[in-house]
Amino acid sequence: MPFMTDTTHLNDHPNWIYVLRDAYDLYRHLSAGGSARIRTHQRSVRERINRVLRANPPVMVGSVDTKPVPRHLRRSTRFAGRCCVGSACCCRRC
Numbered sequence: 713m714p715f716m717t718d719t720t721h722l723n724d725h726p727n728w729i730y731v732l733r734d735a736y737d738l739y740r741h742l743s744a745g746g747s748a749r750i751r752t753h754q755r756s757v758r759e760r761i762n763r764v765l766r767a768n769p770p771v772m773v774g775s776v777d778t779k780p781v782p783r784h785l786r787r788s789t790r791f792a793g794r795c796c797v798g799s800a801c802c803c804r805r806c
Contacts, residue, residue: 721768728771736761 722728739758744751 719770719772722764722771723768725771725773729765732761732765 736758739754739761742754744754
């Protein structure tokens with residue numbers, strides 16, 4: 713776990729608010745498929761998100777760790793629609 717360097721509140725981090733609101737909208741508009749259990753779960757998630765947004769809890773901001781995955785992300789997304797990479801084609805569709 714990274715060393716915690718700064719403590720602020722949720723309202724100081726608009727990106728986290730956007731993520732929570734997007735999750736709220738997702739759980740609000742997804743179909744429950746007629747299932748009472750799924751509908752109950754969706755409602756409880758929405759209620760929890762609302763509680764977090766209203767409470768404006770402290771957010772611990774830690775140091776940023778660099779991971780190797782983002783270095784390869786651009787290349788990965790470039791080849792996402794293909795089944796083969798490079799000159800070795802296994803299906804002759806690329």
